[in-house]
Amino acid sequence: MSEPRFILALRLADNALVLGHRLSEWSGRAPTLEEDIALSNLALDLIGQARMLYVHAGELEGAGRGEDDFAYLRDDRDYRNVLLVEQPNGDFAATMVRHLIYAAHAHPFMQALMRSTDGTLAAIAAKAEKEMAYHLRHASEWVIRLGDGTQESRRRAQAALDDLMPYADELFATDAGDLALIAAGIAPDPADVRPAFDRTLDHVLAEATLAAPRRGHGQSGGRDGIHSEHLSRLLAEMQSLHRAHPGATW
Amino acid sequence: MTEPAMPLYEVFIRPKAGLSHKHVGSVHACDDDMALRAARDVYTRRGEGVSIWVVPSRLIAASDPADKDMLFEPTASKPYRHPTFYEVPDEVGHM
Numbered sequence: 001m002s003e004p005r006f007i008l009a010l011r012l013a014d015n016a017l018v019l020g021h022r023l024s025e026w027s028g029r030a031p032t033l034e035e036d037i038a039l040s041n042l043a044l045d046l047i048g049q050a051r052m053l054y055v056h057a058g059e060l061e062g063a064g065r066g067e068d069d070f071a072y073l074r075d076d077r078d079y080r081n082v083l084l085v086e087q088p089n090g091d092f093a094a095t096m097v098r099h100l101i102y103a104a105h106a107h108p109f110m111q112a113l114m115r116s117t118d119g120t121l122a123a124i125a126a127k128a129e130k131e132m133a134y135h136l137r138h139a140s141e142w143v144i145r146l147g148d149g150t151q152e153s154r155r156r157a158q159a160a161l162d163d164l165m166p167y168a169d170e171l172f173a174t175d176a177g178d179l180a181l182i183a184a185g186i187a188p189d190p191a192d193v194r195p196a197f198d199r200t201l202d203h204v205l206a207e208a209t210l211a212a213p214r215r216g217h218g219q220s221g222g223r224d225g226i227h228s229e230h231l232s233r234l235l236a237e238m239q240s241l242h243r244a245h246p247g248a249t250w
Numbered sequence: 251m252t253e254p255a256m257p258l259y260e261v262f263i264r265p266k267a268g269l270s271h272k273h274v275g276s277v278h279a280c281d282d283d284m285a286l287r288a289a290r291d292v293y294t295r296r297g298e299g300v301s302i303w304v305v306p307s308r309l310i311a312a313s314d315p316a317d318k319d320m321l322f323e324p325t326a327s328k329p330y331r332h333p334t335f336y337e338v339p340d341e342v343g344h345m
Contacts (some may be wrong), residue, residue: 032256034277034288041291138287145280 004177005118006060007080008187010070011223013053014081017071018231019102020046021238022089031092038138042099045131052124059120072242076225076232083222084167086231093156096142097164100204103136105171108196112188121186140204147208154210161205162213169218171197258307259285261292263299271303279304 023043030036054067084102089095110132113125146157172190174182181187205212221227241248256278262271274293279285285304294302313321325331 032278034279034292037295038288038291041295141283141287145284 002060002062004181005186006057007177008181009053009057009060009121011080011082013050013057013070014079015085015102015106016046016053017050018079018081018234019085019099020044020050021234022085022087023095023099025089026095035092039095042135042138045128045135049124049128049131052127056120056124068242072239076227076235078225079222079227079231079235080225081222081231082167082170083219083228084164084170086222086228086234087164087167088230090160090163091156093143093146093153094160094164096139096146097157097160099135100139100143101164101168101171101201103132103139104197104200104204105168105193107132107136107200108193109171109188112192115185116187117185136200140200143204143210144207147205147210157208158210161210165213165215166217166219168197169215170220170223173220173223175223256280259289259304260307260310261285261289262303262305263289263293264301265298266300271301274298276307277304 020043023039023046026039027036027043030039050071051067054070057070058065058067084098087094087098107129110125110129114122114129116122116125143157146153148154149157172194174190178187182189201212222231258276259279259282260276261274263274264271277285277288277292279288282304286302289302289304293299
């Protein structure tokens with residue numbers, strides 16, 4: 001059971017780190033000062049979650065790897081995040097739609113993970129659940145205003161939704177290891193998380209007057225290390241300092 | 251970004267229960283809900299508050315700086331209005 005549990009912690013950590021890094025790319029470039037700070041706050045929440053999850057993954061693995069080893073010394077094929085989080089920021093609408101999809105899953109997922117029989121995961125989830133509730137609200141509010149806003153904001157929001165919805169299904173994927181964890185009460189069953197996700201999306205898209213894209217063309221692979229070209233570029237930038245100056249500290 | 255699409259809001263934060271809301275600054279936002287979100291993100295990052303008020307700046311009526319002397323100068327000569335002649339018993343604690 002320790003191998004699947006390690007993979008679970010690693011996947012959750014990689015999701016949080018990659019999305020957190022993506023959001024940090026907005027620092028200094030967001031449409032307004034208020035949103036610049038808001039996006040940095042969201043990024044820091046996710047990077048904080050990633051750090052706790054990497055520490056736990058390192059303990060489960062038992063090979064002496066710490067958070068920096070996981071973040072800075074792995075290549076893209078070793079990253080296990082879903083494809084959704086590595087997608088480029090695009091315009092502001094794309095960033096908000098990506099975040100809506102992520103948070104609409106992460107919030108109920110973390111709520112369910114609080115009941116995990118893995119006490120450390122349950123404790124991390126208890127902290128993350130409050131953060132993800134805020135992320136969900138922030139992204140929802142923006143998607144509603146962009147969709148039900150000007151002609152231009154609506155066009156961009158709909159385009160982002162059409163582009164990114166195909167990545168949603170991977171959030172609910174399971175493999176044999178996951179099924180063992182679900183049976184052991186360590187991981188939540190995606191089937192229990194999906195109804196809350198669907199309700200959130202239905203509600204937000206209706207308020208936003210956006211059309212839900214047809215389902216059934218899901219993109220996946222990231223969970224198993226098969227990524228889009230975007231991740232290697234993200235990692236090249238994120239890891240460059242550590243690779244040039246191993247062990248550098250502030 | 252510009253008025254009136256993103257009007258200015260004044261932000262008031264209550265630092266802890268029992269204290270009053272205090273003006274801390276302003277944010278631009280497209281409506282009341284977003285102003286509350288923005289105020290939370292900009293002004294409570296270091297645990298500064300337990301409650302937020304936001305008020306559209308245009309709804310605040312302000313005194314004219316040119317009236318400063320007329321409004322405030324006369325009180326300078328009335329020290330008897332300060333309750334400094336009372337002894338506060340220790341049992342009262344923080345007032």
